Amino acid sequence: MKLFGFEFGNTSKKEKSIKEENQKVPFEQKGGKFPVITQTDKEWVEMSFKGFIETYGLPEKEKAQVLFDKKFFPKSFSAEKLTIPNLIEDLSRLLELDANKIDFVLEKDISDAYGIPYSAENINSSETMITEDGYIICIPNELTKRPNGLLLSLIKEFIRIRLIEGNSGIEQEDDLFSELFIYLTGIYFGFGVIFCQSIISGGYSTDGMWETKWSYVSPMPKEVMTYSLALYCGLVEEENFEWKETVHPTIKLQFEKAMEFLEKYPSSLLNPVELKAIRLIDKSYQEYDKNKFDFAISLLQESLTLTNDSITQIDIYNNIGYFQMRNGDFEKSVTSFEKAIELEPRFGNANDNLAYVYVKLGQLEKAKHYLEEAIATENNELAYHYRNVALYYAAKEETEKAEEYFDMAFREAELPVDLLEFDYALFLFNQNKEEEAMKYLKLAIEKNEPEATEHMKEIKK
Template structure:
């Protein structure tokens, strides 16, 4: 589908029905596969708050921008590499070419890894570089979500809508035009870039996103170029008079409940978190959110050692989303805890095959599997791999290792790890400590 144009009128926002339908259909499609945004969502600004690695150096380092964009989009930066290309075209101010076509950045997709090819001419222009990298990262994120986004003529326009959805509307908007020149005393290079995305359609996309999260006057609107800010305000007024059918208060309420359940879980109140999550199932039509809810309910039940119920909920989650490695890992853990160790091992292997899991949890679970089989050396190896792979604390790792050591007669070292588990605030560890001290 292409954009079919727009109309201008002083002090009035106008958008054709076809353009409006195009924007809203794309938001619906993104919501279907990636979920409804929540009220706490915000648009990203190029500041130290959002790009701490990039701002940690005086000069802009591409690898630091890649780290920040990976964190913002929930991607593994280790899977994303870059190459800078330079040849005689750069010397004479001409665009670099890939496969006979001029380019600034281009991503090469190989298996689960990505290589971003960057022309040196763009690498020397920070604003344009970040704008181009954001475009490539949006494509990578869509690919990670297994979404086919290359639909032909309107693909580049769709990337702008996806960019707004993922929170990058401000930098994309700030770079809809890019004009400038570089003079090194020998050769002058000029550029004059104007995006094919119409101002009104971009503004309507931003306004639609703001309406989805009930923010008519977001703080970030002041970061928009003046023309875009005016159009954004007009688009908000337009949507007040002609509300978007994409908006859903029920989905916003469901997301608020999800955030509430997360806080309850973090406070160790697993039963309240489970009750809160169950309320979401009566509100949401978002299948991906339902899968996450079933997974989290199962995980909270797992922490309460109600393994049979947790297994049922993990299976419900996988019936909706069979690609979630975290759920396979959780199911494998629960099965091992109930003595179904070979069935549990199959789920752990499935988690590894998905590629979207936490390897430290997988190693912890494999250690429990080998411990249950009394294969002590393999269990020890996997426990150590779990500790080495931690990027953030792994639930119950120290507790399980403590129990493993104590069972091997290494009580002193086991108690050392049990104290670490208690220090993490895990109620299971406190109960275990109480059992030992009473005896």
């Protein structure tokens, strides 16, 4: 589905502001003022959360915080000893990842050497490598001796994988700033309590001759972490905070101040009318996935009456047009896409969608115009764009160019592209390549595309 999308790739400037200690937004209380979060960091958190909402949808209402217990980590708690394979299975389920694509290796470093004194920072950080078959998490062997450190390290790497899988555009540099973004994403995915429990940790061991001391301090300041957690609690409308007793008293107090702060200075993200609009949008996506296009459109139209957010309105108009297009209502979809483009002329996806519709309507000059507009924005999805260009050349009976762009679309597509196989099948049918066309038509049917199913019925008649 071609949604408005949010660019996660350029967050470093906002993340660097975490280091700034000026511009504190004061929370007034008896006896003075309590610094909750800087204005700059507050904007960074809320901007990022808005992006998460647009990309991943609103968290489920009253969704429970993820805790390290048998409810959320059943596989890990079914064994006497905490093991990495069990943690991988539990985290894969929690973050909706394929556990079969994730492997690990244990790596030794100076901390494994006995009798060698050393002092080092960040030597026990895991690292994820992308392979052809999935991912390999390189885990320091020392972490296997520290269950809390192992859990925290794996959670962060799984969040990183989840971001990669979602094509978020986050840079995979293991520096402070990407770590901040990993933490913020993890809070949005429900891991905020575990992060708060681990904001500062340490330990000591000795064998009578050598002693080992370790400590961990989160790169995210407690003010930012607790404000982010409070904002998440507001999004899911959480009312039960029994978990507060599991965090350090200082973190508990900071969280309570953040909650009071949000009550006194409400974030626009917590506007109940806007939240209702977003939940309707999320529901429309679910109905769209069931091919219930009319119902999905009605949900979007209702959400449009609620929201005053211009970006959300653009998103809604584009998706109304997209659902209308999938429903075969091309004329209506033109109007919807035009409204989205009127609000944001450089909205690449809406321009591409409108080009697709004009090809289907046989208005090739208009289609060409919007194809050029789409690519000029530099923010459209290339796999969809190449599919549309291929259809444009196919309509002009320039079959070689059409074939070239279909091939480019298939090669560019990292995720399924709506109607690509179906449209290619129609192109092949027109070339009298029926055997190959049937292969792609069946692939489209496997994707549950009703257009393909209806075409197959027509063939069988």
